[in-house]
Amino acid sequence: MTKMQEYGHIVFNKQIAEGIYWMSVNAPDIAAAANPGQFVHMCVHGKPSVQFLRMPFCIYDASADMNAVDICYQVVGEGTEQLSKLVPGEFVDIIGPIGNGWNPPENTQHALLVCGGVGAPALNLLGRALAIGGAKVDAVMGAQTASKLACQEHIECSVAKSGGTVHITTDDGSAGVHGFVTQVSDELIASGAYDYVAVCGPLPMERNVVKAAFEHDVFCEVSMEKLMACGVGACLGCTVETKAGRKRCCVDGPVFDAAEVIW
Ligand SMILES: Cc1cc2nc3c(=O)[nH]c(=O)nc-3n(C[C@H](O)[C@H](O)[C@H](O)COP(=O)(O)OP(=O)(O)OC[C@H]3O[C@@H](n4cnc5c(N)ncnc54)[C@H](O)[C@@H]3O)c2cc1C
Numbered sequence: 001m002t003k004m005q006e007y008g009h010i011v012f013n014k015q016i017a018e019g020i021y022w023m024s025v026n027a028p029d030i031a032a033a034a035n036p037g038q039f040v041h042m043c044v045h046g047k048p049s050v051q052f053l054r055m056p057f058c059i060y061d062a063s064a065d066m067n068a069v070d071i072c073y074q075v076v077g078e079g080t081e082q083l084s085k086l087v088p089g090e091f092v093d094i095i096g097p098i099g100n101g102w103n104p105p106e107n108t109q110h111a112l113l114v115c116g117g118v119g120a121p122a123l124n125l126l127g128r129a130l131a132i133g134g135a136k137v138d139a140v141m142g143a144q145t146a147s148k149l150a151c152q153e154h155i156e157c158s159v160a161k162s163g164g165t166v167h168i169t170t171d172d173g174s175a176g177v178h179g180f181v182t183q184v185s186d187e188l189i190a191s192g193a194y195d196y197v198a199v200c201g202p203l204p205m206e207r208n209v210v211k212a213a214f215e216h217d218v219f220c221e222v223s224m225e226k227l228m229a230c231g232v233g234a235c236l237g238c239t240v241e242t243k244a245g246r247k248r249c250c251v252d253g254p255v256f257d258a259a260e261v262i263w
């Protein structure tokens, strides 16, 4: 897949939850080529001294009709802080689409999306594609607290179209079920209803979801997050240990068959 570089102007950049922003960038070529689960590598155009490395973000939304690539990001350091201050009309330098995305079995009947925190953006386009393909889609979305729940409306939209259900969890009980995502996802997976599980979130959460999927013999894919530098497979800084040896998260992932990863 060819990667493209665009200098896209910001269409909007708005806060949607505590410390979490939704940004839409005009990048027609990347938008037209994007597949669910791929990511973009981004920096603020013209400010390399402030931010040395590009930042990887999952493609939250994109389509040939939109001409725009959307990301949903949490402010955690200098680069994301800088992004959060950009206003419509300003530019970002964006390379993408990068990596291998989700690859659900063709005949998926009933899928479960398990999203932890800002793992949710990685699953939005997958949910939509599965629903369009005729699968029933359920989702479990977890956050530390209600004010940090993000991307709910987008995911709910695909899930509702498919006739499925969104389950919410918060660590502090301020919304939905009081507890971790896995409290709900473990039970759902154990019900035997699913033939596909996709997960994106913090590593311990991913590990537990994958364990439940293995125990109940459900095909499971995982989007992995590794520190990235080059984003083009050259620096080997983002390796993931797999049964077939070391793989680069940026170009061989970020989505992996969970059964291939050494947990
Ligand atoms: C494939 C992939 C998809 C991602 N998708 C999202 C997303 O949709 N939403 C979201 O909020 N976050 C996402 N992240 C994490 C996001 O890239 C980091 O939070 C961001 O790079 C932090 O940049 P910073 O300058 O604010 O923080 P700092 O900690 O100051 O980071 C400095 C530099 O280190 C690198 N870096 C830091 N943290 C990470 C990280 N976790 N992963 C990779 N590189 C990092 C970046 O190159 C960054 O420029 C994703 C990470 C990966 C690997």
Ligand code: FES
Binding pocket: 227, 228, 229, 230, 231, 232, 233, 234, 235, 236, 237, 238, 239, 248, 249, 250, 251
């Ligand atoms: S970030 Fe350089 S090889 Fe993946």
